[in-house]
Amino acid sequence: MTDSSARKRTGGFLSPRQLERIRDYVPFVAIALVILLFWAISGDRFMSVRNWTFIAQQTPVLMLLAFAQLMVVTTGSIDISIGSSLAFSAYVGALGMLWLGDGGLVLGIAAGALVGMCNGLVISLLKIPSFVTTLAMLIIVRAVVIIISDGTSIYMTDGSVSGGTNISSVAAPWLLSLGKFPAIFVAAAAVAVLMWVFYEKTLFGQQLKAVGGNEKVLRLVGINVTAFKVKVFAAAGVMVGIAACVNLARAGAATPQAGLMIELDAIAAVALGGTPLTGGYGSVVKTIIGALTLTIVRNGLTIAGVPPSWSQIALGALLIAAIAISLNRSKVDVVK
Amino acid sequence: MRNSDPPLLEVKNVSKSFGGVQALRSGSFELGRREVIAVVGANGAGKSTLIKIVAGVYPPDSGEIRIKGRPVDLHDHSVSRMRERGIEVVYQDLALVPNMSAPYNLFLGRMPRKWGIFADKRLMRDKTREVLDQLNVRTVQDLSRPISDLSGGQQQSIAIGRAIAWGKEIVILDEPTAALGPNETGEVERMVEEVRNKHGTSFIMISHNLEQVQRLADRIIVIHHGITSQEFKRGKATADRLVKAITVGI
Ligand SMILES: Nc1ncnc2c1ncn2[C@@H]1O[C@H](COP(=O)(O)OP(=O)(O)OP(=O)(O)O)[C@@H](O)[C@H]1O
Ligand SMILES: [Mg+2]
Numbered sequence: 001m002t003d004s005s006a007r008k009r010t011g012g013f014l015s016p017r018q019l020e021r022i023r024d025y026v027p028f029v030a031i032a033l034v035i036l037l038f039w040a041i042s043g044d045r046f047m048s049v050r051n052w053t054f055i056a057q058q059t060p061v062l063m064l065l066a067f068a069q070l071m072v073v074t075t076g077s078i079d080i081s082i083g084s085s086l087a088f089s090a091y092v093g094a095l096g097m098l099w100l101g102d103g104g105l106v107l108g109i110a111a112g113a114l115v116g117m118c119n120g121l122v123i124s125l126l127k128i129p130s131f132v133t134t135l136a137m138l139i140i141v142r143a144v145v146i147i148i149s150d151g152t153s154i155y156m157t158d159g160s161v162s163g164g165t166n167i168s169s170v171a172a173p174w175l176l177s178l179g180k181f182p183a184i185f186v187a188a189a190a191v192a193v194l195m196w197v198f199y200e201k202t203l204f205g206q207q208l209k210a211v212g213g214n215e216k217v218l219r220l221v222g223i224n225v226t227a228f229k230v231k232v233f234a235a236a237g238v239m240v241g242i243a244a245c246v247n248l249a250r251a252g253a254a255t256p257q258a259g260l261m262i263e264l265d266a267i268a269a270v271a272l273g274g275t276p277l278t279g280g281y282g283s284v285v286k287t288i289i290g291a292l293t294l295t296i297v298r299n300g301l302t303i304a305g306v307p308p309s310w311s312q313i314a315l316g317a318l319l320i321a322a323i324a325i326s327l328n329r330s331k332v333d334v335v336k
Numbered sequence: 337m338r339n340s341d342p343p344l345l346e347v348k349n350v351s352k353s354f355g356g357v358q359a360l361r362s363g364s365f366e367l368g369r370r371e372v373i374a375v376v377g378a379n380g381a382g383k384s385t386l387i388k389i390v391a392g393v394y395p396p397d398s399g400e401i402r403i404k405g406r407p408v409d410l411h412d413h414s415v416s417r418m419r420e421r422g423i424e425v426v427y428q429d430l431a432l433v434p435n436m437s438a439p440y441n442l443f444l445g446r447m448p449r450k451w452g453i454f455a456d457k458r459l460m461r462d463k464t465r466e467v468l469d470q471l472n473v474r475t476v477q478d479l480s481r482p483i484s485d486l487s488g489g490q491q492q493s494i495a496i497g498r499a500i501a502w503g504k505e506i507v508i509l510d511e512p513t514a515a516l517g518p519n520e521t522g523e524v525e526r527m528v529e530e531v532r533n534k535h536g537t538s539f540i541m542i543s544h545n546l547e548q549v550q551r552l553a554d555r556i557i558v559i560h561h562g563i564t565s566q567e568f569k570r571g572k573a574t575a576d577r578l579v580k581a582i583t584v585g586i
Contacts, residue, residue: 202453206440213435220393220431221445222415280435 026325027274027289030318034293038300046303053181055295060188061086061250063291064243065262066269067195068116068236070287073270074199075232076212076279077123077130081137082240082266085115086259087145089244094154094254097170105175108248109241115141116237120230138263145256153255156248179249191242196284208232212279268315269294272322342405344369344538345506350389350399351562352382359385361562363399367506370532372539374553376546378582382562383542384428387508390540391425392418419445424503428510428542430495434484438476439464441483442498467497471527489520496524500531507531508540513548525552546575560585 038046045051065082072079093108100107115137122133152168159171177183199205210218211225211232218225248254267277273290275282297318301311345367352360360382367373375383389396395413402408403421425431432441439460440447448456461479468476473493476486483491492515499507509528513521525548531537543549549556556573558566558581566581573581580586 203447203449203455204453206436206455210433210436210440210444213433217431217433218444220415220427222392222419223445 023274023325026322027272027286027293030272030322031289031293031296034296034300038296038304042300042303046300051299051303055299056185057181057250058299059292059295060184061243061247062262062265062269062295063188063288064191064239064246065266066273066287066291067284068239068243069266069270070199070275070282070284071208071232071236071239072130073275073277074208074212074279074282075229076215077229078267078277079119079130079134079233079236080263080267081115081119081134081141083259083261083263084138084141084145085112085237085240086244086247086262087256088115088141089241090248090254090258091145091149091154091256093245093248094170097172098154102172102174105245108244109238112237112241112244113234114237116233116235116240117230119237120233123233124226124229149256151256153253155253175249176252179246179252184246184250187246192284192288199282199284209280209282212281265294268319271319342402343367344404345390346402347390348400350386350396350401352385352389352394352396358562360389363389363559363564365557365564365567367538367540369538370536371554372528372532372541372552373555373557374541374543374549375557375559376543376549376578376582377559381559383559384510386559387425387510387540387542391415391423391508419502422503422505423508424499425508426495426499426510426512430491432483432491432495435482437481438479438483438486438494441494442467442501444498446502463501467501468493471497472523488515489517492516492520496527500527500537503537504535506538506540510542511544512541513543513545521548528552546578550575558582
């Protein structure tokens, strides 16, 4: 509406304000184009209820991890430890269920919070950049998972087959059904609504953006930014913990290899959602779109029979293209 | 008056070094109620350092600060503490968060809460309008826009507005008009007079504009190479005399 009229009037030359408004729509246009493209290529094999059910099951874990990343990125930091943290949280959650019964799953969320808090403490107190800190945590936490799991997995069963003496399985039919279509979608939607309120409406969410905007100023007026950053990483950790529980439900097992490289997908989803990695701005809705776009592209390329390596190249190119279009350069003074 | 009441603010022999740099060697001055004082000095003389110590940004290496006769505990010296005592600063580089709105910046560090976790947006918007009106700024229409969209002068008025809105006792202005045109400069000067007369607020003003200093200040403190070397009452120093004090220290 405003878009097309603006374009007609200006004939290619747009005012910054109009450009900004158009940029706001980039993630939505991108996802529409991607859907149309794969529909054109693969037809009903892509545009089927079955495939969309699959996509609806596949997106939530990535979306939740992207939420965690969004909080951190908005402050101008980054968290690349979340893949390992996901595996750790899921494993601890599964152990909790083994030891304490169903309620023990919350230990998984606590484990995520713990990793996040460690990240935050190291970054704020030792003043080590978040990239380096969380890179170290990525390596350390993965090693911890391998050590405590001794390389073995814990399986969730539906209880019909008795595990016998095998201690590495838990009967949790409720969790497995949570990992399937309607339930996983509803659960993810509920968390998304909470996240939207948290990020867009609360003072905490505003402060995320303010820290990303100019952290020095907040210190100058007496705000304890150090403590706040620890809270941010802990909150992101809680979100990773929730993602880990959903992943446990979806995969039906806590494996030491869970979440390998998924931190990169989470960063990509945030970036596809138009959030500058320099911090200060961000959007929950667009991050959801980003996660969905990434899932759809991966799914569409597979259905179209594109070999995995070529898919990766296409994904990388898409990421650069999306950021190149949506980045508001007037709001980013330095590129690091 | 001096005999009966202690001055509002007393700063005695405060010093500060950063690594090897002695930014401030010995800063002393007093500030009375309803008084406007100016601090002048060459670039790098230590003016900003002196007022940042008063504001609680950093504790001095030595010296003491008294407010209404009571010593400030310099081991527990922080911006929040000084803000609680009604001391506000407009910093040289404004100290605004560019990607946030005018109301957010105005309430920075003291957000009014609603239901514990939300901001009281209406209260913030109304107060912002009120403060901007007081400064005769009527050009900021959309208060929800990030302030990086505003002009330099408008941003300045947000920074000054924040200080006068909360600085019940002392407002410190570090080169408040350096970036402003003549109209805006006049507006700031008028505001200083008005707030002082209406609310009895005291001002400490740093400025390189000697005419302005002579117009506004009851007393002028000269700082030379990190030492508050001289003091002049209103009308007691010609511009030439001030320049000499600033550049040569005598
Ligand atoms: N945080 C800091 N770290 C290191 N050196 C500093 C710091 N702050 C100030 N200095 C140094 O201390 C000296 C005094 O600085 P200050 O900012 O107080 O000067 P000023 O009088 O405000 O100057 P100007 O008129 O240029 O604003 C300068 O040499 C400056 O380089
Ligand atoms: Mg200065």
